[in-house]
């Protein structure tokens with residue numbers, strides 16, 4: 001006999017205890033940057049984009065995955081910085097820290113290749129309004145893909161996987177961090193929601209094969225499943241690069257709705273986050 005299914009018994013309450021955010025409404029800036037082989041130029045460009053976003057009212061700025069270096073296994077060891085060894089060893093994060101402090105904004109600093117002892121990681125740093133490093137997330141799920149005739153890329157050739165989820169209390173709420181392929185793993189987003197995240201930020205560089213299929217789908221799924229905000233930020237597309245990024249940085253609301261997005265060129269999106277929408281969505285769908 002088939003087991004009977006009682007949806008009431010199976011129902012798991014989705015609304016979890018969420019801390020009261022320090023701010024309800026604010027603007028986020030997503031800086032879709034044109035990344036080149038010139039690291040100094042990449043840093044200068046990122047700084048300019050952050051400053052412009054702040055000028056337009058952004059209190060939180062998100063950068064792309066691997067914004068200071070080309071996205072390639074040859075480049076990761078060359079562009080990698082020792083983040084823990086201080087500002088002289090990490091010009092990219094020194095810039096982020098300084099600009100966060102001067103502009104009094106929170107920065108989720110995309111990701112850069114990080115060198116730590118004999119290992120390399122794909123790492124996102126979060127800076128508070130005082131310029132202090134609040135959190136460091138090392139990409140947990142490395143991106144190894146081989147679709148014959150389409151795309152082959154093996155991050156695990158050079159990078160080591162991070163081991164821990166990262167959730168951080170900031171001046172603009174509780175934020176969970178994932179990097180690109182981390183978005184494919186719903187359990188990470190569920191964990192962040194269970195720990196009271198208001199927003200999950202995913203710096204990411206999807207590609208011309210998976211981008212059109214999965215980029216928007218996954219962001220909307222993570223947001224709608226967990227009834228929270230999801231923000232993504234990609235490098236701008238460079239058709240001549242070894243790895244061609246999809247672009248389309250996006251902000252998704254807790255109903256799975258796209259609040260702001262862009263095409264593939266260099267651009268900064270400014271959009272409003274309103275955390276009262278989370279409570280509203282959770283109330284109506286309980």
Ligand SMILES: NC(=O)CC(=O)C(=O)O
Pocket residue numbers: 142143179180181182184204205206207210211214
């Ligand atoms: N680049 C990534 O980490 C992920 C990606 O492009 C994909 O999942 O597709």
